[in-house]
Amino acid sequence: NKGSYEHYMQKEIHEQPESLKTTMRGRLIRGGSCKAKSVLLGGLKDHLKTIRRSRRIVFIGCGTSYNAALAARPILEELSGIPVTMEIASDLVDRQGPIYREDTAVFVSQSGETADTLQALQYASENGALCVGITNTVGSAIARNTHCGVHINAGAEIGVASTKAYTSQIVVMAMVSLAIAGDTISNQERRDAVIDGLYDLPNKVRDVLELDQEMKELAKLLIAEQSLLVFGRGYNYATALEGALKVKEVALMHSEGMLAGEMKHGPLALVDENLPIVVIATRDACFSKQQSVIQQLHARKGRLIVICSKGDAASVSPGGLCRIIEVPQVVDCLQPVINIVPLQLLAYHLTVLRGYNVDQPRNLAKRELLN
Ligand code: UD1
Ligand code: F6R
Numbered sequence: 036n037k038g039s040y041e042h043y044m045q046k047e048i049h050e051q052p053e054s055l056k057t058t059m060r061g062r063l064i065r066g067g068s069c070k071a072k073s074v075l076l077g078g079l080k081d082h083l084k085t086i087r088r089s090r091r092i093v094f095i096g097c098g099t100s101y102n103a104a105l106a107a108r109p110i111l112e113e114l115s116g117i118p119v120t121m122e123i124a125s126d127l128v129d130r131q132g133p134i135y136r137e138d139t140a141v142f143v144s145q146s147g148e149t150a151d152t153l154q155a156l157q158y159a160s161e162n163g164a165l166c167v168g169i170t171n172t173v174g175s176a177i178a179r180n181t182h183c184g185v186h187i188n189a190g191a192e193i194g195v196a197s198t199k200a201y202t203s204q205i206v207v208m209a210m211v212s213l214a215i216a217g218d219t220i221s222n223q224e225r226r227d228a229v230i231d232g233l234y235d236l237p238n239k240v241r242d243v244l245e246l247d248q249e250m251k252e253l254a255k256l257l258i259a260e261q262s263l264l265v266f267g268r269g270y271n272y273a274t275a276l277e278g279a280l281k282v283k284e285v286a287l288m289h290s291e292g293m294l295a296g297e298m299k300h301g302p303l304a305l306v307d308e309n310l311p312i313v314v315i316a317t318r319d320a321c322f323s324k325q326q327s328v329i330q331q332l333h334a335r336k337g338r339l340i341v342i343c344s345k346g347d348a349a350s351v352s353p354g355g356l357c358r359i360i361e362v363p364q365v366v367d368c369l370q371p372v373i374n375i376v377p378l379q380l381l382a383y384h385l386t387v388l389r390g391y392n393v394d395q396p397r398n399l400a401k402r403e404l405l406n
Contacts, residue, residue, distance in 0.1 A: 042393040044194035044285065044386075048379045049244060051199050052237040054189040055372075058203040062210060063233060072230045074213040082183045085165055086215055087115070089139040093164070095122045095155045096143035099197040099277060100204060104143045106273035107208030110229070110368035114216035124151040128158055136163035142184075143208075144168070145192060145200040147175020156180055169207055171200050185211065194394045196285045198379050201277060202240070202372045206233065209368060232366030236373075239363045243376045246360065250377050253340065253358065254384035260311055263288060264302070265378070266328060267315040268295040274315055274371045278378030285396045286385035295328045308336040315374055316351050318344040319367040326351060333357070342374055 040046035047054075064073045079086070086092070092111065094104035101123055112119045122132065124142075128151065134140060140159040144152045147170035156177060160166050168177045168184030171192065178184060189203035213229060216222055257263065263282055267275030275292035282290035293302050295314070306312065312332060316325035329351055332339055339357040343350070344364040352359055362373050386393045 042194065042383075042387075044196050044198060044383055044393045047192060047194050047199045048376070048383060050190075051202050051244070051376070052241040054199040054203055055206055055237045055240060057188050057190060058206050059210070059233060060188070063230060072227060073218060074210045074230070076185050076210060076214050078183050078185045079167070079211065079214055082165065082167070083214060083217075086139045086167070087117075087217075088137075089117060089165065090135070090137040092117050092119045092139045092141060093122055093134065093159075094119065094141050094143060095124050095127060095152065095159070097124050097149055097151050099201050099280060100143040100145060100149075100152075102273045102277040102280065103201050103204035104141070104208065105276065106205045106270065106371040107212065107368075108273075109270055110209055111212040111215070113368075114212040114222060114226070114229075117215075122155070124149070124155040128154045131158070134159045134162040134164050138162075138164040139167060140164040141167045141169060141208075141211075142177050142181060143170075143204055144175075144177050145171045145187075145189075145197055145204070147172040147177035149177075152177060153180070169204060169211070171203070195396055196281055196382070196393075198281075201375065205369075205372050206236065209233065228366050229368060232369045236365060236369055239365050239373055240376060242363045243373050244380075246362070246377050247380055249360065250380035251384040251388075253360075254381055254388050257288075257311055257381075257385060258388050261289060263290040263311050263313065264305070265290065265292045265313040265315070266295040266298065266332075267292065268325065269319060269321040270367055270371055271315045271317065271319075271374055274374045274378070275313075277375055278313065278382070281379055281382035282385065285382050285391065285393060286389055287391055287396065288385060288389075295325060298328060298331070303331070303335070306332055306335045306337045308338060311338045311340060313340045313342065313378070314351075315342045316347075317342065317362060317370050317374060318347065318364055319370065329353065329357070342377060 166181045168181035187203040265275040279290035279292035
């Protein structure tokens with residue numbers, strides 16, 4: 036049921052404040068007198084000791100689910116102190132890459148039924164790793180065949196393009212990071228900041244959804260473009276990949292997400308006064324590096340669209356020439372949840388304006404290719 040919305044993708048983008056609340060419901064524990072706050076993940080609590088002892092955590096998934104894991108990787112590394120590596124499920128299976136008994140393999144999948152991810156699960160399981168699932172679908176193959184896991188509880192996702200599952204997956208993996216970290220004195224301040232950030236996140240997502248009209252206007256400007264680049268780094272490398280995936284998948288426009296740190300090593304050659312480029316430059320430890328990326332792109336007359344924190348327009352737009360999208364600031368590791376929303380909205384409006392099928396892009400894409 037689409038309610039008052041025209042498409043499921045639109046409905047699912049706009050219901051993210053609610054889906055995130057459902058994802059967190061009952062899992063964030065407000066402290067009593069001592070103000071201790073913590074995370075309770077029923078599906079993991081008996082396995083935390085084993086996970087903490089593992090030599091490595093390997094995230095495994097495809098498409099948007101892989102991107103969500105990539106977004107959560109920095110906070111998991113920081114809070115667990117355990118090396119975290121990334122595997123695209125099909126590539127792990129193709130390579131038969133090394134997986135050991137001392138590994139914790141985390142399988143991220145909205146549907147819980149993706150064939151590549153299931154094959155990787157079977158492979159990791161045969162190699163003796165502890166297999167953890169993060170899925171939206173109770174009773175799915177991945178939920179059944181992992182040793183333990185967490186349901187993201189985002190509600191059914193009907194649009195083929197994954198939107199609300201992505202943000203709920205990131206939130207679950209941030210909660211998993213907190214759960215693995217446990218509460219030591221040394222990390223208490225950081226943990227409190229992340230937990231406060233989680234409580235506040237649904238409201239901040241509601242705020243960022245107010246960009247809807249602005250993103251529609253931007254989509255009008257980009258409607259006839261051949262290509263769109265998206266540069267991000269740090270916590271928001273994943274945002275660049277996921278924003279570009281949404282644009283190519285539904286709006287059927289070529290788009291590439293790139294690590295801004297790699298710009299000089301090739302992609303810079305593409306920059307001219309025609310190619311539109313989105314740069315994600317919200318406040319975090321990488322901010323000044325992104326400012327210099329913007330300057331270098333500007334020096335080559337790049338057509339820049341900059342996503343920045345509220346109030347930062349002047350700091351990210353040399354000569355006032357960039358198009359600016361200001362988003363609310365949240366704790367750095369949760370900023371990807373906010374930053375993807377304008378790009379989801381952009382992909383949605385581009386698709387509608389270009390006249391493509393929003394909720395079933397693949398069929399239409401196939402027909403287009405055959406013609
Ligand atoms: C569970 C109940 C929830 C109830 C809550 C009350 C289910 C599905 N969930 O939620 O309805 O409100 O207790 O305390 O009944 N699992 C996997 N692999 C996965 C995902 C999950 O093995 O990919 C396992 C978990 O380890 C756990 C079980 O499935 O044993 C349920 O997981 P989850 O729904 O996340 O647990 P709770 O949040 O505790
Ligand atoms: C993109 C999209 C796909 C899926 C991928 C994995 O919007 O939906 O990239 O993310 O096919 O699917 P799940 O998460 O169901 O394993």
